[in-house]
Structure formats: structure tokens, C-alpha cells
Amino acid sequence: MNRRIRWLAAAAILLVSGALLAQEGAVDAAARLAKGRYLVTAADCVACHTVPGGKLMAGGVRITTPVGELVTPNITPDVEHGIGGWTEDEFYHALHEGIGRHGEYLYPAFPFDAYTHLSRDEVAAIWAYLQSVPAVPVSAPPSSLRFPYNHRSLLWGWRLLNFRQADERPVPPLDTPVARGQHLAEALAHCGTCHTPRNASMGMDAGRSMQGGSLGGWYAPDLRPGGENSIAAWSDEELASYLKTGRGPHAVAAGPMAEVVEKSLSELPTGDIDDLVAWLRSLPQDPVRAGQPAPVPASSGAAGTAALLGELRHTYHGEQLPDDGAHIFAGLCSSCHGLDGRGGPDRVYPDLLQAASVHGAQADNLVMVILQGVHRSAPARPADMAGYANQLDDDQVAALTNWISARAGVTRHVDAAEVARLRAQSATSSRGLRAILIGVGAGVLLVLVLILLSLRRRRRR
Numbered sequence: 001m002n003r004r005i006r007w008l009a010a011a012a013i014l015l016v017s018g019a020l021l022a023q024e025g026a027v028d029a030a031a032r033l034a035k036g037r038y039l040v041t042a043a044d045c046v047a048c049h050t051v052p053g054g055k056l057m058a059g060g061v062r063i064t065t066p067v068g069e070l071v072t073p074n075i076t077p078d079v080e081h082g083i084g085g086w087t088e089d090e091f092y093h094a095l096h097e098g099i100g101r102h103g104e105y106l107y108p109a110f111p112f113d114a115y116t117h118l119s120r121d122e123v124a125a126i127w128a129y130l131q132s133v134p135a136v137p138v139s140a141p142p143s144s145l146r147f148p149y150n151h152r153s154l155l156w157g158w159r160l161l162n163f164r165q166a167d168e169r170p171v172p173p174l175d176t177p178v179a180r181g182q183h184l185a186e187a188l189a190h191c192g193t194c195h196t197p198r199n200a201s202m203g204m205d206a207g208r209s210m211q212g213g214s215l216g217g218w219y220a221p222d223l224r225p226g227g228e229n230s231i232a233a234w235s236d237e238e239l240a241s242y243l244k245t246g247r248g249p250h251a252v253a254a255g256p257m258a259e260v261v262e263k264s265l266s267e268l269p270t271g272d273i274d275d276l277v278a279w280l281r282s283l284p285q286d287p288v289r290a291g292q293p294a295p296v297p298a299s300s301g302a303a304g305t306a307a308l309l310g311e312l313r314h315t316y317h318g319e320q321l322p323d324d325g326a327h328i329f330a331g332l333c334s335s336c337h338g339l340d341g342r343g344g345p346d347r348v349y350p351d352l353l354q355a356a357s358v359h360g361a362q363a364d365n366l367v368m369v370i371l372q373g374v375h376r377s378a379p380a381r382p383a384d385m386a387g388y389a390n391q392l393d394d395d396q397v398a399a400l401t402n403w404i405s406a407r408a409g410v411t412r413h414v415d416a417a418e419v420a421r422l423r424a425q426s427a428t429s430s431r432g433l434r435a436i437l438i439g440v441g442a443g444v445l446l447v448l449v450l451i452l453l454s455l456r457r458r459r460r461r
């Protein structure tokens, strides 16, 4: 009798602890999924692996480059078409080293040079989350890069020059806002992919971190305190609001930055945005500009224009656009931005005389906004302005750019050739920059190999 009771008690304890363990396991699994989902958002995987309106993570996003198209793969858990047949280790190698399942080099258009800083735990959480999204049984179309750019083996040259695999270590304690912001910016959000200039072999120039880079016609400004497009003049709240909503005091996020805000930053908790701000403020100062007061955009120049433009708008009939900036502005832009360019009384539309894109170190972003418009569907602050690429020719865009710049007191001159150059660059997708550059790197490498081979042959003779 006693023995039976003891036996029952033991069984009951086993059962209860088993249930508790299972429950704990379920809680663990749920927490890991939530963490994975968060990391995937912060790392902006969706921007590249999901076609707008398409199936989550099914790939097929086309990265257009002058040497052909690179298409992103399906990373859903489908065994045949996605990464369902991969092991977690293989997945880790892809993110940490940029090595594919069959040992092939992956193109650095996939930002593994940022993801290499993720810890094994973080990658495991991303893996768990990706295993939980619906499998999509469709392969992404194949990439069509031209010879020799389609030879992955040539990427070793690029890797040799530009890729440092991070140590395999747990992430150090992220116990200060700056440390958390840095990890978020460098390992996940890959801010440097766009904001750090490229070196000669088109890797990120580590010595000039966050000092401004060009991509697909756009210019991602220098973000150092006191840098050229100084965000130093913005308060922390204004900077946070720009990152979270895409609208700052005198700047809007357009082009690739609009996508970063829309798909990633606007979805992050406020604490993360504050950490990013803390990190941005901690970047080393621009030594040239250090100590100088932050530039305050001039607001002069508007006086008298409203009356003039009112008259111009009166004479504009919409059929044939004239070639001078004032006429084009009156006809196409003043309905929203106001006859004086100041955005109207309620400032729903940006004040162009103070806009960052107008006051930028170069006119690239102003030209690009005119060509492509502003499209951002972040929930807090959506924005839509149509682009005028089809309506205005290069001369007209140049005239309009110069006219607005002069109104805002910015001295610079853009000509039609410059507009044509940016227009051509914008035809290749901004995300494709890396691939083009890598292609060039690969080409250079090929030449080196050929020279080496011919030298060897000569020596043998």
C-alpha cells in the first residue's frame, strides 16, 4: 500500500514537472520567436526579401545593376524553394560569413558584413522566426548578371580586401544607450551600408565611418556631429522623430531612407530609437567643422517671390511647360509648397527654403526628389509626392533645382549633364550599388589574375 502511494506520488511529481517544463519550453519558444521577429525587423530583411505586396520572405526583389540583375532568394521554410532544407549551422554561415549552402560566396549586396556582428544566439532567434513564416513553394527567378560578374569565385578578391569576419562571441553586455545603439546600427540596421563612403575597391571605408555615401543617385549624408549636413542643429527629440516617422524639423526621409523608416525604424520600440540617437551623438566629431556653430538654413530670399509667382501661375496654362525655374515652380509645385515655397500656413508640406535636401552639400537629393518624388507609408507620418521624371527634361530639372536653391540662398549650379547622370543612376536600384561595385572589384581582380598568369608564362619561357 505504502509503496503504491509512493509510486503514485512520484508519477504525479513527474507529470507535473513535465507539464511545467513543457510550459516553460513553450514560453521560451514564444520568447525566442518574438526576439527573432524583432531582430528581422531591425535588420530590415523584409526590404530585400519581400516584393511589395508579395508573400513574406519569398524573395524575388530585383536589384538592378549596369551588369545585369541580382534577384533575392526565397528564405521561407519551403524545403525545395526556400531554406527549409538548411541546417541552422548553414544559416549561421550565410549570415556570419556570407557563405551559401554549397560553400559558394554570396554577393555582398546581402549585407553580411553587418550581420557578421550578430551573436550566435541572435542568429538562432532569426532562424527560429524564419522557420515560423508560411513556406512559399515558388523559387525566385534566377539572377542574370553578365560574365564575368556571374562568377562567384571572383568574390574572394573583394572579400580579401573588404570583409573582416567578426569573432564568434556573445554580444558584449549592452548596458549603455550608446552601446545598444551601436550594436543596433552596425550589426542590424546596417546604417553604414549607405552612410559610409566606399573605398577604391568599393568596400565600406572603415576609416571614414558614417561620413556620407552615394547610392543610386541619392546621397546619404555625413551623420557625424558637426558634419556637412549637420543634424547637430536638431534636438534629440527632432532627430528621434525623423528616424521614427521620416519627418524631421527641416528634413524628410525620401528614397532609400524612406524605405528604412517605413520597413524598419518605424516598427522599432521608442527605446531603440533613443539608443540610435545616443549613438549618433557619440560619433567622433568632424575635426574640420568642430566648434563651428551648426549651419542654420537661411530663410531669406522669399520676399517678393509670392507676388511674382502669383503672376506666373496666372500665365501658366498647363499645356507646354516653359524652361525657366520660376515658371515651372509656379505651375507644378506651388499648389502644395505655396507660392513662396514655404509650405503654406499649416506646414503640411515642407518649407523648401529650409529643407535639408535643398541645403545639402550637393544638389543630388533635391534633383532626386524632383525626379522620383517622396513615397513613404510609415503609419505615423505617411507622405506622397509624385516624381516628375517623365514630365520634366534634364534642362528643366536643372533650371528648377537652381531656381529653388537660389531662392533658399544656396549658391550652386547644376547643369543638364549632372541631372542626366543622376537620372541614369536612379534607374539602377539603390540597393544594387554594392553589387555593381563588387562586380567592378571582381573585374579588377580578373585582370590581376590574367597579368599574373601571363607573367608566369613569360618566366617559364
Ligand code: HEC
Residues within 6 Å of the ligand: 039, 040, 043, 044, 045, 046, 047, 048, 049, 063, 070, 071, 072, 073, 074, 075, 083, 091, 094, 100, 101, 105, 106, 107, 108, 109, 110, 111, 115, 126, 431
Ligand atoms: C540589402 C538587401 C538585403 C538585406 C537587407 C537582406 N538580404 Fe538576404 N540576401 C540578399 C541578396 C541579394 C541575396 C543573394 C546573394 C547571392 O545570390 O549571392 C541574399 C541571400 C540571403 C541568403 C542566402 C539564401 C540562399 O538561397 O543562398 C539568406 C539565408 C539570407 N539572404 C537571409 C537574410 C536575412 C535573415 C536577412 C535579415 C537579417 C537578410 N537576408 C537581409 C539581400 C539582402
Ligand code: HEC
Residues within 6 Å of the ligand: 185, 189, 190, 191, 192, 193, 194, 195, 218, 219, 220, 221, 223, 229, 230, 231, 242, 243, 251, 252, 253, 254, 255, 256, 257, 260, 276, 356, 357, 365
Ligand atoms: C539604404 C540606404 C540607407 C540606410 C540603410 C540608412 N540610411 Fe539614412 N539616409 C539615406 C539617404 C539616401 C538619406 C537622404 C534622404 C533624403 O534626403 O531624403 C538618409 C538620411 C538620413 C538622415 C537625415 C540626415 C540629414 O542631414 O538630412 C539621418 C539622421 C539618417 N539617414 C540616419 C540613418 C540611421 C541612423 C540609419 C541606420 C539605422 C540609416 N540612416 C540607414 C540612406 C540610408
Ligand code: HEC
Residues within 6 Å of the ligand: 246, 247, 250, 251, 252, 253, 329, 332, 333, 334, 335, 336, 337, 348, 349, 350, 352, 355, 356, 357, 358, 366, 369, 370, 374, 381, 382, 383, 384, 385, 386, 388, 400, 404
Ligand atoms: C501634391 C502635392 C505636392 C506637389 C505638387 C509637390 N510636392 Fe514636393 N512634397 C510634397 C510632400 C507630401 C512632400 C513630403 C512631405 C513629408 O515627407 O512628410 C514633399 C517633399 C518635397 C521635398 C523634400 C523637402 C525636404 O525637406 O527635403 C522637396 C525638395 C520638394 N517636395 C520639392 C517639390 C518640387 C520642386 C515640386 C514641383 C516640381 C513639388 N515638390 C511638388 C508634396 C508635393
